[in-house]
Amino acid sequence: xxxxxxxxxxxxxxxxxxxxxxxxxVIVPGEGVVETEREMRAFETDGLTAYRQLPLVVVLPExxxxxxxxxxxxxxxxxxxxxxxxxxxxxxGALPLEDAVLLVMSRFNRVLEIxxxxxxxVAQPGVTNLGISHAVEAEGFYYAPDPSSQIACSIGGxxxxxxxxxxxxxxxxxxxxxxxxxxxxxxxxIVRLGGKHLDAEGYDLLGVMTGSEGLLGVVTEVTVRxxxxxxxxxxxxxxxxxxxxAGQCVAxxxxxxxxxxxxxxxxxxxxxxxxxxxxxGYPLDVEALLIVELDGPQAEVxxxxxxxxxxxxxxxxxxxRISSSEAERASFWAGRKAAFPAVGRISPDYYxxxxxxxxxxxxxxxxxxxxLSEKYDLRVANVFHAGDGNLHPLILYDAxxxxxxxxxxxxxxxxxxxxxxxxxxxxGEHGVGVEKRDLMPExxxxxxxxxxxxxxxxFDPNHxxxxxxxxxxxxxxxxxxxxxxxxxxxxFPDIPRF
Amino acid sequence: xxxxxxxxxxxxxxxxxxxVSEETPLEVVGHGSKRGVGRPVQTEHALDLxxxxxxxxxxxxxxxxxxxxxxxxxxxxxxxxRNGQQLAFEPMDCAxxxxxxxGRGTIGGVLATNLAGPRRLKxxxxxxxxxxxxxxxxxxxxxxxxxxxxxxVTGYDLSKAMAGxxxxxxxxxxxxxxxxxxxxxxxxxxxxxxxxxxxxxxMAAALGSSAEVSAAAHLPEGVVSTVDHGxxxxxxxxxxxxxxxxxxxxxxxxxxxxxxxxxxxxxLLESQRSRTVWRDIRDCAPFADGTEKPVWRISVxxxxxxxxxLAIRRQAPATAFYDWQGGLVWLRMEAEDEAEIVRDAxxxxxxxxxxxxxxxxxxxxAVPVFQPxxxxxxxxxxxxxxxxxxKSVLNPGRMYRTGTDxxxx
Numbered sequence: 001x002x003x004x005x006x007x008x009x010x011x012x013x014x015x016x017x018x019x020x021x022x023x024x025x026v027i028v029p030g031e032g033v034v035e036t037e038r039e040m041r042a043f044e045t046d047g048l049t050a051y052r053q054l055p056l057v058v059v060l061p062e063x064x065x066x067x068x069x070x071x072x073x074x075x076x077x078x079x080x081x082x083x084x085x086x087x088x089x090x091x092x093g094a095l096p097l098e099d100a101v102l103l104v105m106s107r108f109n110r111v112l113e114i115x116x117x118x119x120x121x122v123a124q125p126g127v128t129n130l131g132i133s134h135a136v137e138a139e140g141f142y143y144a145p146d147p148s149s150q151i152a153c154s155i156g157g158x159x160x161x162x163x164x165x166x167x168x169x170x171x172x173x174x175x176x177x178x179x180x181x182x183x184x185x186x187x188x189x190i191v192r193l194g195g196k197h198l199d200a201e202g203y204d205l206l207g208v209m210t211g212s213e214g215l216l217g218v219v220t221e222v223t224v225r226x227x228x229x230x231x232x233x234x235x236x237x238x239x240x241x242x243x244x245x246a247g248q249c250v251a252x253x254x255x256x257x258x259x260x261x262x263x264x265x266x267x268x269x270x271x272x273x274x275x276x277x278x279x280x281g282y283p284l285d286v287e288a289l290l291i292v293e294l295d296g297p298q299a300e301v302x303x304x305x306x307x308x309x310x311x312x313x314x315x316x317x318x319x320x321r322i323s324s325s326e327a328e329r330a331s332f333w334a335g336r337k338a339a340f341p342a343v344g345r346i347s348p349d350y351y352x353x354x355x356x357x358x359x360x361x362x363x364x365x366x367x368x369x370x371x372l373s374e375k376y377d378l379r380v381a382n383v384f385h386a387g388d389g390n391l392h393p394l395i396l397y398d399a400x401x402x403x404x405x406x407x408x409x410x411x412x413x414x415x416x417x418x419x420x421x422x423x424x425x426x427x428g429e430h431g432v433g434v435e436k437r438d439l440m441p442e443x444x445x446x447x448x449x450x451x452x453x454x455x456x457x458x459f460d461p462n463h464x465x466x467x468x469x470x471x472x473x474x475x476x477x478x479x480x481x482x483x484x485x486x487x488x489x490x491x492f493p494d495i496p497r498f
Numbered sequence: 499x500x501x502x503x504x505x506x507x508x509x510x511x512x513x514x515x516x517x518v519s520e521e522t523p524l525e526v527v528g529h530g531s532k533r534g535v536g537r538p539v540q541t542e543h544a545l546d547l548x549x550x551x552x553x554x555x556x557x558x559x560x561x562x563x564x565x566x567x568x569x570x571x572x573x574x575x576x577x578x579x580r581n582g583q584q585l586a587f588e589p590m591d592c593a594x595x596x597x598x599x600x601g602r603g604t605i606g607g608v609l610a611t612n613l614a615g616p617r618r619l620k621x622x623x624x625x626x627x628x629x630x631x632x633x634x635x636x637x638x639x640x641x642x643x644x645x646x647x648x649x650x651v652t653g654y655d656l657s658k659a660m661a662g663x664x665x666x667x668x669x670x671x672x673x674x675x676x677x678x679x680x681x682x683x684x685x686x687x688x689x690x691x692x693x694x695x696x697x698x699x700x701m702a703a704a705l706g707s708s709a710e711v712s713a714a715a716h717l718p719e720g721v722v723s724t725v726d727h728g729x730x731x732x733x734x735x736x737x738x739x740x741x742x743x744x745x746x747x748x749x750x751x752x753x754x755x756x757x758x759x760x761x762x763x764x765x766l767l768e769s770q771r772s773r774t775v776w777r778d779i780r781d782c783a784p785f786a787d788g789t790e791k792p793v794w795r796i797s798v799x800x801x802x803x804x805x806x807x808l809a810i811r812r813q814a815p816a817t818a819f820y821d822w823q824g825g826l827v828w829l830r831m832e833a834e835d836e837a838e839i840v841r842d843a844x845x846x847x848x849x850x851x852x853x854x855x856x857x858x859x860x861x862x863x864a865v866p867v868f869q870p871x872x873x874x875x876x877x878x879x880x881x882x883x884x885x886x887x888x889k890s891v892l893n894p895g896r897m898y899r900t901g902t903d904x905x906x907x
Contacts, residue, residue, distance in 0.1 A: 204625050458884070
């Protein structure tokens with residue numbers, strides 16, 4: 001990936017930069033255009049910091065009408081546009097392009113409407129994920145999807161990435177919690193999908209938009225479902241002598257009809273790093289540690305925790321603690337929540353992966369990872385959303401050692417290939433972006449990718465919106481649209497009929 | 499008239515390729531249990547997927563099930579029930595509404611029509627549970643999307659695009675769904691004698707509480723007697739379903755009762771009684787009257803539902819009941835379909851959509867069955883269709899009439 005090929009910058013656009021900047025200032029007066037190199041530095045990368053690129057110009061619109069004018073202007077002049085929310089993407093989804101306008105949505109930062117009877121919040125896309133929960137917490141409500149960047153990441157970005165979080169096995173991903181959006185297409189058309197009602201009148205374009213990584217349209221308003229906070233939550237901390245035993249415990253919990261609010265697993269290196277960092281009281285003599293959180297009415301949580309405890313015992317857990325206070329529950333989570341920075345302490349750099357696997361394949365994938373770790377001579381620590389099979393291997397490396405970043409990336413790619421091989425996928429919640437773009441053929445055939453690109457053609461036929469992301473090779477829409485079956489060529493099919 | 503009956507995806511591909519080369523449309527059909535929905539499709543040829551049947555993967559502990567598109571829904575629901583699981587979105591059985599044999603319908607049809615039942619409110623619809631598909635596009639090409647894991651953002655979610663597409667984008671040949679545990683217990687709290695407006699307030703309060711209500715419906719006086727063989731009597735019933743483990747259900751029912759302390763009359767429907775009532779609501783049993791009187795399925799904001807029904811009834815005779823906290827209005831027109839009145843009321847309510855789910859074929863041919871879209875959105879939908887099925891060979895005209903731009907959905 002270090003030798004990442006991005007679309008060749010357009011000389012015509014680069015030559016017209018001054019004119020484009022001036023025109024952007026007309027569309028977005030005031031402070032909304034950033035063009036000096038010094039000021040644009042703040043936007044040169046996102047959460048995937050290995051890649052940096054200054055954009056052509058940064059524009060921060062404030063109204064949907066401005067977004068529509070910017071996109072229409074760019075569409076008519078063949079100028080590329082990269083949308084950006086808070087810039088927390090871990091896959092380079094908001095990586096700028098040298099010849100592209102970087103459309104930053106952070107000034108769309110207002111909650112527009114709180115509607116308790118319909119349990120809906122209408123917000124501008126730059127409002128943070130946590131900002132929505134904060135806006136409704138006084139009434140006991142919250143917004144369920146909770147990506148770990150929730151303090152910073154924007155709800156518009158969540159829609160673009162279909163963000164998850166630790167609670168999504170029970171409460172769903174962004175796609176399951178967004179009711180509607182307003183968006184602007186590349187040609188400047190403004191379209192509303194959904195609202196406070198459920199399901200679509202026609203095609204589920206909201207479903208297509210969610211997780212489309214900023215390639216189909218720019219979201220300018222979001223309506224989400226809010227939920228009443230669970231009455232209570234209790235957590236269990238359970239240690240196992242093997243990842244197999246921990247995995248079987250997870251399977252048995254779900255087999256018993258229990259869907260915990262959260263169910264996280266850590267392997268030995270991750271446990272040790274976390275414990276050294278935050279002293280959460282994690283056992284150090286186990287191979288796998290599970291945090292199982294049950295939330296809901298007190299009666300339910302108390303009852304279920306007994307059942308989960310029995311299942312853990314049956315699977316041979318060697319340590320088992322049940323939180324008896326909010327403080328203790330928080331302490332169980334402290335290590336898991338600090339896992340990334342904790343790993344950051346024991347290694348100069350780390351690279352976070354995001355594959356999903358069928359849960360039962362965990363032992364095989366962990367064994368494969370150990371072998372790869374030896375092959376590449378790089379350490380790896382694992383945190384795992386155990387309930388839904390979403391694996392976050394953290395590869396430890398030192399970017400100052402020549403070739404080590406490349407080695408870490410190759411290691412990561414091999415892990416993702418392994419995930420696909422066992423029936424899993426390249427990315428569970430971080431997105432494809434530029435990071436996994438070139439691995440897409442590991443999972444999809446050319447025909448699969450062509451059909452996805454045709455969807456892109458329906459929204460943005462000139463590939464101007466966030467090009468170079470998601471698809472390893474951009475094919476022209478004219479070429480994609482060409483039919484390969486010609487009139488009268490195919491014989492009457494020799495299949496059963498009546 | 500030829501009806502192709504493929505028993506493998508490769509045969510589906512052959513049939514679609516042929517249709518593309520002949521530019522001749524195919525009616526794509528499973529059991530045909532919802533054939534009475536949508537604009538009447540007039541094609542010389544049909545592609546009947548009911549022979550493409552069988553569950554190919556079921557791993558209860560992984561919460562995942564894969565099946566070929568023509569697999570009977572009943573077979574899948576039986577299998578899941580034996581393992582204490584379910585399709586959480588409660589797919590509707592349209593048989594009662596159309597006076598047909600119940601228990602028909604395929605898993606492919608479940609996705610293509612996306613008609614979720616009462617639990618939609620809490621658990622989503624088919625579009626929220628589909629994990630992956632194999633399909634043949636209207637271009638005559640095989641493609642797949644998604645996978646078999648519940649957390650996946652790899653590429654565009656084309657599986658969701660199939661939800662509610664009524665077979666107009668691609669022929670889905672195999673599907674993988676997320677499945678979930680069945681609740682061990684269920685109890686329905688029935689509040690009696692409320693007006694539609696009072697019911698909306700009560701349902702909003704219940705859904706806004708921590709009682710985790712999994713379904714909320716209101717059956718006005720005159721409709722109540724049409725569910726569960728009339729055992730509920732005649733007074734309006736506002737129904738709140740609580741599901742889960744025994745101790746949890748008991749505690750949440752108590753919570754609801756204290757929340758509803760001011761309600762005139764409350765009764766509890768336990769287990770089987772609760773199940774029967776919700777199945778009848780799911781299947782629109784109140785309008786299973788053996789007629790072809792127009793039935794609208796209207797989705798609006800929950801608090802707007804009763805006002806939409808009121809606005810329509812002021813102008814035309816109609817009977818209504820409500821699911822989804824009031825946001826799903828089932829409306830039977832007692833005379834004409836009154837599409838303009840219905841859609842005007844929906845538009846004035848702040849947005850939503852109305853589908854003419856039942857009407858005689860002549861009416862469905864003349865009246866827009868699916869909610870017309872604003873121009874920019876309609877154009878986008880048409881472009882999407884063209885990217886999947888440029889020759890319009892799959893169920894042409896099922897959703898929308900040929901537009902001014904010559905595009906058919």
